[in-house]
Amino acid sequence: MLSKGHLFSAVLLLVLKGATKSRCAEAQISSGFNFLVIYPENIAYFYPEEPHNQLHVTALLDNTEVTVVIREQIHTETLAAAQTRRFFIYGDAELGREGVSDKVLRVNSTRQVTVHAVSIKAGSIQSARVLPVDRLGTEYLVPPVPQIQGTTQPADMVSPNVTEYTPFRLIVVNAEKVNTVNLEGEGNNTREVELEPYHATQFRVDGDKAWRVVRAKHPVAVLFGHPCASTLNCSCSMLYATLSPKPNDKMTFLVPPPLSQDSEDQTAVLLSQDSLVDSSYPGWPLLELSSIAILYRPGLLLPLIPQSELASCYVVNAIPDVHNFAIILVHKDLTAGVRVGGAPPKDLTWRALAGTNYVSTVVNFSLDNNIIWHTSDKMAVYYMGEKGNATFGNPALAVSQISDYRGCVLSPEVLEIGSEALAWKESVKFCRERNLHLVTLSSSALLNQVEAKVRQESTRDGIPRRAWIGLRRSTLTNAWYWINRAPLTVSNWQGANPEGSDGGQCGTISLEMGQDYGWSRENCCLDVHPICYREPHLFPMQ
Incomplete structure (x- = not known):
């Protein structure tokens, strides 16, 4: 019984x-x-x-x-x-x-x-x-x-x-x-x-x-x-x-x-x-x-x-x-x-x-x-x-067997650097068609983890110098925001003042060695490779 x-x-x-x-x-x-x-x-x-x-x-x-x-x-x-x-x-x-x-x-x-x-x-x-x-x-x-x-x-x-x-x-x-x-x-x-x-x-x-x-x-x-x-x-x-x-x-x-x-x-x-x-x-x-x-x-x-x-x-x-x-x-x-x-x-x-x-x-x-x-x-x-x-x-x-700072991983996170350079808007579409999204670096822990993953990818040939991330500037308020609406609590800006009136309205991350994965603002119409991402599926904590 x-x-x-x-x-x-x-x-x-x-x-x-x-x-x-x-x-x-x-x-x-x-x-x-x-x-x-x-x-x-x-x-x-x-x-x-x-x-x-x-x-x-x-x-x-x-x-x-x-x-x-x-x-x-x-x-x-x-x-x-x-x-x-x-x-x-x-x-x-x-x-x-x-x-x-x-x-x-x-x-x-x-x-x-x-x-x-x-x-x-x-x-x-x-x-x-x-x-x-x-x-x-x-x-x-x-x-x-x-x-x-x-x-x-x-x-x-x-x-x-x-x-x-x-x-x-x-x-x-x-x-x-x-x-x-x-x-x-x-x-x-x-x-x-x-x-x-x-x-x-x-x-x-x-x-x-x-x-x-x-x-x-x-x-x-x-x-x-x-x-x-x-x-x-x-x-x-x-x-x-x-x-x-x-x-x-x-x-x-x-x-x-x-x-x-x-x-x-x-x-x-x-x-x-x-x-x-x-x-x-x-x-x-x-x-x-x-x-x-x-x-x-x-x-x-x-x-x-x-x-x-x-x-x-x-x-x-x-x-x-x-x-x-x-x-x-x-x-x-x-x-x-x-x-x-x-x-x-x-x-x-x-x-x-x-x-x-x-x-x-x-x-x-x-x-x-x-x-x-x-x-x-x-x-x-x-x-x-x-x-x-x-x-x-x-x-x-x-x-x-996969460790992650967020919890017990049942299926791993996915990070993919697109093989084709696209404008920012087309990059958003490219990622969504793969059930992914432009990567959002909304915390220090996630920033460090994604950088480590990108560092592993950078060992292969043909890695781009920079890539689109899910960071955009509002044309209404001029404030920067993540497209998934996560709070912008950490930043890694490099070079020009991101709050200045000149420059682009979309964010990229540097993939070049020695650049500390710094962010920069670019014209959204430029063709840049996207970084697509999906969060891991975690075991629920009781």
């Missing part, structure tokens, strides 16, 4: 300066149209308390129709931009210990959404970022099983018949095509399984079944974890992570120090080369690896976000009755660019991260905000939650 409600959140941010694009850069973007969700066994399928699993779906755009399907149940909602709907997924959708299952939940939408899955049973809570189907992979590297006293240690305690001591598991979730899945393990151990559409299968990861690679003919999702791993308070809790597809290149990770707080001696990063590293590893907390990296501490398996997969804006969903906070790691020069909702977090104390150029802080998180973004760079954001002695979390839901 499915139902809906409201939510709030907790996050951890990691901002890295100067992030560059790579072949992996698209992989972490979490918005899409089609998703697969599975709810693993939590504590035990026979545990007397019912699970209260949740599914958070957030629409990026208005009039988004969302359909949630599990077995014969279908539920459809139409969401507005920035609206999050919370569905309750009841116990009959949770996996037991069956080898193959059809308990795969599907989320389909007409416009882009993000999906956040949460498993809750008693005090056992885990959350997961759900990637869209088109960003799943066909090859995954499996991390080593963490050494957990009372679960995997001593080794002779591990038994499939006792919940706390059952082996770790791999769960492979298939999409819409009949699929062949191959597992490769130690000692040339292999296994092949055929999966029907929208089915999942489970494998033990222990001893001679220590699988290291998952390969599939068609894309699949892969989860790694345990239904009831021992925690710090001598109880057990669900422990799962959604694996990322095998990386193509060597990657750099930063390990957020707050994640090991109060558990430093039990915190490690699991690597897919069948090894783990801790704070004694050279370079820690900055790691350069040829593998995926999953941080383990009692009660938490957290996939770390590589530097190549940073984004500028994240949707952050939340769970009621959970301790909410944000831990931020940011380059020391970029702290001012972090935004929570529509404003920068206040009254922060930044602490240096030893051996790096990064600093960290803790910020209380408002229940009303569900967007984390940066004004000028990319960052990594981790959703985190605490309840009782349980800590859980996941990489947050990235929706944009």
Whole structure:
């Protein structure tokens, strides 16, 4: 069964300066149209308390129709931009210990959404970022099983018949095509399984079944974890992570120090080369690896976000009755660019991260905000939650890799220097025919941003010496104005007095090197190249 409600959140941010694009850069973007969700066994399928699993779906755009399907149940909602709907997924959708299952939940939408899955049973809570189907992979590297006293240690305690001591598991979730899945393990151990559409299968990861690679003919999702791993308070809790597809290149990770707080001696990063590293590893907390990296501490398996997969804006969903906070790691020069909702977090104390150029802080998180973004760079954001002695979390839901001082960008601004020189009036028409307008430089921030874009364009051949902007002088009042009626609060006039009686009535901007993009007044009938512009489409701030 499915139902809906409201939510709030907790996050951890990691901002890295100067992030560059790579072949992996698209992989972490979490918005899409089609998703697969599975709810693993939590504590035990026979545990007397019912699970209260949740599914958070957030629409990026208005009039988004969302359909949630599990077995014969279908539920459809139409969401507005920035609206999050919370569905309750009841116990009959949770996996037991069956080898193959059809308990795969599907989320389909007409416009882009993000999906956040949460498993809750008693005090056992885990959350997961759900990637869209088109960003799943066909090859995954499996991390080593963490050494957990009372679960995997001593080794002779591990038994499939006792919940706390059952082996770790791999769960492979298939999409819409009949699929062949191959597992490769130690000692040339292999296994092949055929999966029907929208089915999942489970494998033990222990001893001679220590699988290291998952390969599939068609894309699949892969989860790694345990239904009831021992925690710090001598109880057990669900422990799962959604694996990322095998990386193509060597990657750099930063390990957020707050994640090991109060558990430093039990915190490690699991690597897919069948090894783990801790704070004694050279370079820690900055790691350069040829593998995926999953941080383990009692009660938490957290996939770390590589530097190549940073984004500028994240949707952050939340769970009621959970301790909410944000831990931020940011380059020391970029702290001012972090935004929570529509404003920068206040009254922060930044602490240096030893051996790096990064600093960290803790910020209380408002229940009303569900967007984390940066004004000028990319960052990594981790959703985190605490309840009782349980800590859980996941990489947050990235929706944009484009930074902008105005907000979270869903579609980027457009700046185009016209290829043909035209009179000012014809330039206005030229831009409008392209669903653009002559650029309006109505604020210092926009002026700086447009100048940076023009500077990038100026590296190509044939850039004009000057261009029309949307600045005009009134023949009635002689006052200068922007044609979109924005207030004329900043200026960058160059040369002759713009208020003088002689000279032209239309504004241009210099594109010549060394001229500081100064403005000048010109005869409106001169043929000059136009700069056409369209503002970015931003995610609504609540």
